[in-house]
Amino acid sequence: MIATRRAVGAVALLAALSGIAACGPDDSEEQGAPAGSGASATPSASASGASDSGEDCGKPPKLPVGHTRVKVTLMRDSGGFEAAVAEPHCTPNDWIYGADETDPVKHYVLPEDVEAQLALMDGPGQWKRVGHEELALHIDRCHAQEIGAPTDDYPEVEPPFGCFGNVYEITVGAGGEVRTIKEIWSV
Secondary structure, eight states: OHHHHHHHHHHHHHHHHHTOOOOSOOOTTTTTSOSSOSSOSSOOOOTTSBOTTOOBOOSOOOOOTTEEEEEEEEEEETTEEEEEEOEEEEETTEEEEEOOTTSOEEEEEOOTTOEEEEEBTTOTTOEEEEOHHHHHHHHHHHHHHHHTOOTTTSOOOOTTBOOOSSEEEEEEOTTSBEEEEEEOOOO
């Protein structure tokens, strides 16, 4: 058993040194290291922490109080959108947020004074503050791209922005309107 662990450890060390990323479950918890690939500083997703492929992402991430992640399912107009609560799901790359087509949707009001940030294509952790109109166009175009709408009707999103699955972290005011909205970057 010890020889097997040493052999697995040597293979893992060689893979790490050569830049090869191994996929699949590991026994790092047995060796005292936290589980997961270590490739990301943020946790991965699924309520149980285990993906369909057997990956172990650890505990699901917790959002700050009052914050919700939603997946936009329909952009009605610049005044609001339909969205389902996006739940964390564990994947081989880490936790991602999403919603199923059958999940219940809710209408969210998008006021003119919403504080909005869109993710930049440069990678995670980089956002740019945008105005209401730019946000509404972005949500609409990304949703159209996701459902395969004709590009003649919906221009593509241009750099420095991109579409990352239509998942946003929001806070909602006392009147039910979106107060802050921040696009979630993902691969």
